[in-house]
Amino acid sequence: MGPGGEDPAARSASYACPSAPAEPGAGLLGVLGPDGKIHNLRSLMPVDEDFLAAVRVRGAPEERMRFSNRCQTSGCSQWTGTRCGVIDRAIKAMEAPGAPPRSDLPPCSIRGTCRWFAQVGAKACPTCAYIVTDTRQMNVAAE
Numbered sequence: 001m002g003p004g005g006e007d008p009a010a011r012s013a014s015y016a017c018p019s020a021p022a023e024p025g026a027g028l029l030g031v032l033g034p035d036g037k038i039h040n041l042r043s044l045m046p047v048d049e050d051f052l053a054a055v056r057v058r059g060a061p062e063e064r065m066r067f068s069n070r071c072q073t074s075g076c077s078q079w080t081g082t083r084c085g086v087i088d089r090a091i092k093a094m095e096a097p098g099a100p101p102r103s104d105l106p107p108c109s110i111r112g113t114c115r116w117f118a119q120v121g122a123k124a125c126p127t128c129a130y131i132v133t134d135t136r137q138m139n140v141a142a143e
Contacts, residue, residue, distance in 0.1 A: 015071040016070065016113040016115060017071040018068050018115065018128060019067075019086060022047065022052055022060075023069070026046075026067040027067060027068045029065075029067055030066045032065065038130070039106075040107055040109065040129075043109050044109040044110060063133075064132075066133060071115045087116040094127050106126070106129055111125070
């Protein structure tokens with residue numbers, strides 16, 4: 001048990017993944033803009049199979065939209081054993097010479113439960129806007 005009798009595994013399972021696959025039950029978090037950044041919606045929009053079928057006409061939705069769902073921890077290929085590796089790699093890339101400048105905290109409908117925010121705090125937020133979900137592994141698994 002954690003502090004205050006809290007079960008750490010239960011707490012970990014309550015986090016939201018800000019880069020989840022597009023699937024029924026997920027929420028649309030943001031859309032890729034012409035500036036190459038994800039622009040968050042004012043509120044998380046639940047998606048269903050009808051919505052996904054309509055947007056798949058133009059290709060993988062993850063290539064131009066970001067979705068959120070429950071963090072899968074060890075059920076996800078990005079899980080390092082103790083944390084999500086996506087945000088750690090992205091922050092490191094954003095510290096490289098020539099990386100885009102970081103901005104203020106953008107509006108976010110999941111910040112209170114976000115796995116990335118829980119891991120690294122406010123520096124996750126401006127980095128998050130530049131992360132587009134990589135669907136290559138998802139596409140291989142579907143074939």
